[in-house]
Amino acid sequence: MSTDADYLAFVNGRMVALRRWAYLLTGDTHQADDLVQDTLTVLYAQWRRVSRAENIDAYAHRVLVRTFLNERRRGWWKVRFLGDVTPEQPGPAPAVEEREVLRDALRRLTARQQAVLVLRFLCDQSVADVANHLNVSEGTVKSQTSHALTALRKILGERPRRLTPEVSQ
Incomplete structure (x- = not known):
């Protein structure tokens, strides 16, 4: 071959x-x-x-x-010309709003933090595999994961929460 x-x-x-x-x-x-x-x-x-x-x-x-x-x-410095053709998009999936909120929050992280979270939790990679992909130590992956999750919680905590009716006791 x-x-x-x-x-x-x-x-x-x-x-x-x-x-x-x-x-x-x-x-x-x-x-x-x-x-x-x-x-x-x-x-x-x-x-x-x-x-x-x-x-x-x-x-x-x-x-x-x-x-x-x-x-x-x-x-993102590359210029793309798509013309008048718009590619077909798949229909809305369940929990689109939550996915977009999470995607927006991930974009606010540093590139390395975003990569660590995506690889660890969305691609289900081990700490060792992520360390290999990023060419860093496993300890760095663990600390980056911790810092990224802290930052993500802070970002998600900043967005307005929906008001829910309180339950009377």
């Missing part, structure tokens, strides 16, 4: 998972697609070396997370 065929087989087998991770990190389908495309470009450029890695999936996830962190540091 040629290296291009190996690469295409990897991409076809992992595209859904990469897009899910990217969406969880960015919260935007267009940015997620761009993030996956950038990740796949890096993987293709280095495929001869990447294909010899012990765990290609872990390598791909690491590239995806680092690309996300680099984009957040640089800012």
Whole structure:
């Protein structure tokens, strides 16, 4: 099998998972697609070396997370022209309001804090795996998780709460 065929087989087998991770990190389908495309470009450029890695999936996830962190540091400076075509969006899912509130709160965290929470709790990665993806120690992941959760609680506590009728005793 040629290296291009190996690469295409990897991409076809992992595209859904990469897009899910990217969406969880960015919260935007267009940015997620761009993030996956950038990740796949890096993987293709280095495929001869990447294909010899012990765990290609872990390598791909690491590239995806680092690309996300680099984009957040640089800012979203790319210009996109979509023209008059609007992509179809899926219908509303349950708890859309809560998801948007959480997504907005996550955006207010630092990029690394956001990545730690998404990887730990939405992608169900272990502390060791997150440390590997971010190239930091496990202790750093634990402290970043703690700081991020504290910041997230503070952010979510700042939003107005819905008034509920008090129950008389």
